[in-house]
Amino acid sequence: MDSTAAIVPNSSNESLESPQDEKLSLEQFRKLFIGGLIHTITDEKLKEYCSKYGEIIECVIMRDREGRSRGFAFVSFKDRATVENFMKDRPHIIDGKKIEPKRAMPRNEASKAEGQLTVRKIFIGGIKEDLTEDKLKSYFQKFGNIVECNIMKDKEDKLRGFGFITFDDYDGVDRCILEKPHIINEKELDVRKAIPREQISRVNISNTNQNSEFYSPTNLIYNQPTASPSSYTYFQPTNYFYKPMPLMNTNDFSPATLSYPSELSKNAYSLSAPLTYQNKLSNEEKSRIRLTNDEQYRKLFIGGLSLKTTDETLKDYAIKFGEITDCLVMKDQKGQSKCFGFVTFINSEIVDEFMKQRPHIVDGRQIDPKRAMPREEANNDDVHLTVKKIFIGGIRDGLDEDTLRKHFEKYGNINDCLLMHDKNGKTRGFAFIEFDDYDSVDKVILARPHTIGKYHVDVKKAIPKDQRQFQHQQQQYALQMQAATAYYYYNSLPYHILNNQIRSPYNLMTQNGAFIDDIFSHIQISNNNNNHSNSFHYTPTRNNGQQTLHSSQ
Template identity: 20%
Template sequence: MAAMEVNVVPELPQTLSALYVGDLDGSVTEEELRRYFDQVGGVNSVKLCMDLNQQSLGYGYVNYTNPRDAEKAMDALNFTHLNGKCIRIAFSKREQTQSKANLFVRNLEQTINHKDLHDIFRPFGKIMSCKVVTDSNGQSKGYGYVLYKHEESAATAIQHLHNELWLGKELYVVPYLSMQEREAKFTNVFVKNISATTTEDDLKAIFGEFGSMTSVAVMRDEAGNSKCFGFVNFQSTTDAARSIEMLNGREFSGKEWYVGRAKKKANREKEMKLERERIALERPLDVNNVYIKNIDDGVDNDKLNELFSPFGTITSCKVMIDKSGISRGYGFVAFSTGEAASRAILEMNGKMIGTKPFYVRVAERKEARHKRLQSIFSSQMMVPPVAPQRPFFYGNGAQSGVNYQQRFVPPRVPMNPNFMYLMAQCHGSSQPAHPLMHPQLPLRGFRSSNCSIAQAMPTQNTLASALANAPPREHNNMLGVYLYPLVQLLEPAMAGKVTGMLLEMDQTEVLHLLESPQSLATKVMEAMNVLTNASQHRNWFSCP
């Protein structure tokens, strides 16, 4: 289709000297990016955006001294190949553009890529950015966006391309609307719980009182029977909203209708999930059901029943096992009354059974447990630095003014050669990761096919006994001596912060982390997620 050439304003404002460069190959470095864009003019600065592991995010920014050089780079280098991958360039100062110059394009043929879309819309004006949305495999989703410099260009593009055939498909070209705008301008209404005898004509008669409709449908199965729901699409958003207000909850043919805004399946499922989580969190705990963690391998269902039966009538008792029949180290005991469960928790929590102390609590649902742990970790972000009652020291002896609530600073202690050897093995190096371990407490082997933090764990029985004989004010420091080096193996950069967060948990749960490498890794990951989210929210991290 021949498109009209539209005159554009030749002048570029001085702000348009920064370019966004996307779809970069992971091997591209900042120096390569600078050399590539230096071909067309003087590059002032280059920034390749990285994640927290210093891996390329696949995009970056190039700033030119002269805006005209940026324009030349846009024309000469857009959709060219760098390290074997086609790059996409856009002006990054989008706040200078007009909102009505942004277009949404739908019903694109699958073979149309970024460059093809750019070529289709280029005759109508200066394009600031152009993109076809793709899935994780790089396949087109059939829609995209075109941002012009001027509103007039966008209006002309709509006039000439909307409803036009392109490669056998009719293009749908309209001004782009944000999610909030789209939600506010809905016209499609969903009606359910209608009678099986209700027809399209019935819906037209009822909804027609509120305004003009473009379509009405009652959904039916393959046999033509009503599924008892349907859709009414209005011409006006106001009419659609008024029909919902007036008809939702009204009774027709003995049925109370639900009338609401029609939503996509993905949005409905997301809302339903949030509602289920809300209900689960608000629902009271099952106080009759007790959760036991840190169970010794020698404890089976019968043994667990024997241990907890003195506290009341047990309705069910189970130690969880894996596919091989091996204990997972936790289980549940359900009592007939909440009083029996409370007695069991009071008497059994922290009690040494076999080689491990039991961790006993009221059973929590997954959502509630996650929220509680999130609250524990998040609360640490709000605790201001305070001077500790007894000083902690870095390994080099420098005193810290921050207590474990902000960051655990391990005390200086003699090195344990066995522990140092295991730490070095785990790092694949002859040099240890950190010279910390209490010399009097022995190490213990774990079932593991490879060297891991499991080999560096202390003996639970010995540590629990040491804690029992120490004053409470010393407990966190003693646990931290063991915990810090293990956390450092997993998260070296944030080991002190994460250790401090974990030490806020129940003492028996911390002992369990020292016993279970898998549980420790999970909790460290949860803590890092909280730290990362909080850092991003407060803009603590930025693109390097």
């Protein structure tokens, strides 16, 4: 089995199996998810607005147990053409707030980790030799305007079996997902949303980890010795592991009792001691660190670069906006671009202007600029996500929505400010503010700590539930990958097993017909007042080049 086929899940469970399924599918094309609703809006008000575009079959605002709006709704139109017109006529503003309409996904898609994320790029697997970029573009352009189409190749110019297409609008991606399956030249393609790396789990962008090519989940899936040159990646959902592995049952013991090999402890997905240390810094200490390092306010992270973009070409473009003190495109150990870089300007005003002038096109490709985060923030997974909403904690009774707005409006245009109250009207101690641009959120994070009046408030990025769930699933998947790698690496197998013999999650799960959780089933873990007996510690010992597992009794 080739590596491309290995990552394509069985599509039989996604196909229509009955007339009822077919009916539901047709209804799906007429349904919209409406997010970003103001909390005071009613079903009637939403229906009144949407009915301007055509007849409505159903309009429901989702509410909690106490009857309060959850900020989103579903609207079903009578025909599909009305949905198309509604999406083409964006942006929509209801009660002074811009709403976020998206095509509602069928249940089999919505249940996937990436199902609800808003992206403009798709991953396409199962690509054969007879499929060219022109054919691929010709097929998918009916779903929306295509900005870029790439079929990935290795250093010997051989197809790697997958590609990426970037649309100019997220709706083009959602249409592709709704229209599955996609068949070109009588071959079904595996089409999924391509998730930006910052929306998964933060990776070690410096790539100084000597074991990255052995422990990277991307490499295990694609069977490639180096990471994909794209700034996007595709992680298979965790349902390849049919039941939780006993070794990774986090309910049975605390992470502190896990004993990793030293090699695994260097991995970007393992527990990080500096993270604990940084969390102990006070607001005053963090502020003092920033004051002594104002370079941070002058630095941009530039993602989504073309493989052919060099330090010079990036600098030639960025210098149009102002003087540059440093410009660097990051490269791997073989000198190949990692498709992102950093640009440092002489002052922060140039950074502000650069961000205002988005979008930017460099070497024919739209780049993804973001404000670079300081080192003490960079260990926080959430800080790298692209969101428009912030969470504000530690709010006292003396703070109201107007005061919050006044403090934060200097960072950008505010769409909504909501101070949470209980059913008795008392403040719950936290609030949410939504900006019209993700850059405003990054500016807020860079400016921490925040003091309003005499009170310090806790400001973080507000992570949508779908992204939080996706993040959690990927962290669990990474832990499972580590456990699998530990087994192979410390069970008398040479390094090359990771790149030559493990070609799919199915092969990874089984050796001599056993799943990973069965492999580890002989490990007994007990949890009695945090006393753990018979727990295995991976300690490599070398006898004539062999490595073995030892149990610490």
